[in-house]
Amino acid sequence: MYKKISLVTLFLVLIFGSVFTNADTQKLEDPKLVAPQDDGISIMGKASNGNDETPGEWYIGSTPSNLDPSKPILLFVHGLNSTAQIWWEDNDMYQTAYDAGYQTTFLQLHDAGGYNEDMWDNGQLLAEKIIEISNHFNGKPITIVAHSKGGVDSQTALTYYGAHQYVDNVITLSSPHHGSQLADLAYSSWASWLADLIGAKGDGTYSMQMAEMEAYRQQTDPQPLAYYNDYYTLAGTSWGSAFSSTWYGGMYLSSYGSNDGVVTVDSSRLPGGTEVAVGDWDHSSIRTGITFPVFDDYLADQQNFTSQKQPKGKKKNLKSNQWIHGGELKEGQDGISMAVEDDVSELNINLMTSKQPKSMKLVDPNGKEHPALFKSTSIDDGVFKNAISHMASIKRPTPGEWTLKINSHTPDSYLLMNDYRTKRPFNLNKHIKQNGDLNLTYQMQSQNKIKHTTYTVTESKNPANTKKFTNQSNHSQNIQLGKPNTTYNVTIDIEGVTEKGYPFKRTIVESVKVPGPHHR
Known part of the structure; x- marks a missing residue:
């Protein structure tokens, strides 16, 4: 029911x-x-x-x-x-x-x-x-x-x-x-x-x-x-x-x-x-x-409730308006460059660190500083438990290159996720063809001009086993995975320009697994 x-x-x-x-x-x-x-x-x-x-x-x-x-x-x-x-x-x-x-x-x-x-x-x-x-x-x-x-x-x-x-x-x-x-x-x-x-x-x-x-x-x-x-x-x-x-x-x-x-x-x-x-x-x-x-x-085992198959969502083409970046933060001030294209009505900036930075501020393409915009919250549950989330929203951001300046007390690491609200979402039609072996085929489509796409393929249990594929000529990429019954993380970074010449960046993250013997 x-x-x-x-x-x-x-x-x-x-x-x-x-x-x-x-x-x-x-x-x-x-x-x-x-x-x-x-x-x-x-x-x-x-x-x-x-x-x-x-x-x-x-x-x-x-x-x-x-x-x-x-x-x-x-x-x-x-x-x-x-x-x-x-x-x-x-x-x-x-x-x-x-x-x-x-x-x-x-x-x-x-x-x-x-x-x-x-x-x-x-x-x-x-x-x-x-x-x-x-x-x-x-x-x-x-x-x-x-x-x-x-x-x-x-x-x-x-x-x-x-x-x-x-x-x-x-x-x-x-x-x-x-x-x-x-x-x-x-x-x-x-x-x-x-x-x-x-x-x-x-x-x-x-x-x-x-x-x-x-x-x-x-x-x-x-x-x-x-x-x-x-x-x-x-x-x-x-x-x-x-x-x-x-x-x-x-x-x-x-x-x-x-x-x-x-x-x-x-x-x-x-x-x-x-x-x-x-x-x-x-x-x-x-x-x-x-x-x-x-x-x-x-809660009780009553016969008047009949189990039924639940509605199953149809696979949809992903509409990604997000860009993801991360890495080390040095002690002192680090700057992270962020591309913001035209027609963005709102930019939501989500930054995670393991420690509270000394300060964070944004610098717009005109060099104007925007301090004290971030609200910090400790994450006390789920996948990223123990991280600190810092969030800020900017209405109608000036298009161009922004800089996020982070002043850290001690060496740290960060994960940044920007969400772009636009009138015309950036459509990424992703088609994955798994041929029953170790081959995957990705196809990317966009109404904006894609200059190049980078695929970072990492064995989830063995991060040292990482391969990168960069596609600059077309939007189709064939990837050969290493071994069956192994889970791989595929991080896809897309860069391009809009019709008005402003740069944009987007990221897709997913996991793939080639079939093999059952775990247990």
Whole structure:
């Protein structure tokens, strides 16, 4: 059953959800840690993402006075680079579930220990803990509520590691079932400096590349147990408040369709699942109590809800109005040159660094300085956790060459993404022909004159294996990849001039994978 949430419906949800949450509410204590078993799980992360919890630990929420014995145990599963605490610290989801009469549990995946893991390692750990939780509650059914990548980890646990028999339903809140283009960005040639510095390139991020998740879907969807359990999905379309931590991702993902700042609506749709709602939530708010009334009816294993295939987005030609650049920042002042063509109504500048610069200012083509335009926000979740995002918008920028001057206290790295708002979008019709072997063919088309296109092809797990192809004669490029069953990042940089002679620059980032034997 699919229902598109209208503004009226959302308004009613806000009203009645608030009443529902506050009725007979009592202040809850934090969930209690269950005495851990000696299961040999390392508590040390392989790389730092800022977390220091113990993977495999799980918590039990307070037992509500209105506990409904017919309701399943709720197991809340966190996402990439996150921890179990996101469900009850600065979040009313735990309180809302308690008020509704549910017994709640919460689990720390490997990401909570300092290093993000792929769906295989997280799925195996999750499956072991599902069995443990089921035994603790004498076999009472469990329903999973999973945020972001936790939804992929959950399907892996149920499909491959034998946990399906202990679980009724699975609710996924903005889960990247088809991957996230932000993961592709982390492995791009421009983002690698910063991604390495902030520890963004864990196995979990790697597994969320679009090509990796396409291979995962091809492997998983035909499995006999892939949809043994009922899956219900929710997706968001808000980027949060202006210049919030999800605003950067929302701007970048806007070329790929509606999104919540981290995951597109198309990616949240799970084949064989049921889309419950697409609403005005960002990637953080979708995991709060505001969505609980929306999916409450889908928590129990009821027969009146029939799973159906979700709407599948058609592949579209990408309309890219973005330019990406990145690299090292030296101590002192560095200048980054930015091309701005004519007919740009608004230029949105998105800069990420690992440290707060001493100062940032823009110099327009006439030499005029524009200081103090940037608003800085720490990114505390997702692929680029631990980075600092700096954003500025310029209405009707003067066409020509701009300079972004950054004064850094210490050596650092940066990732810059410029979004150009124009009346006539820069259309890039990209056709990829994969011949079943190691050949890819790209074709670029533009109503403006393309002078040259550079393709940087990097093996995602081995950045030293990088090749560059520069095309100056035509817009078709054939690329020979190195080996099968390997994921490559392709960063495409286009330079040219408009009809009025102003230079423009655009960038496309994607991942590709040549088919090979399945991972597991």
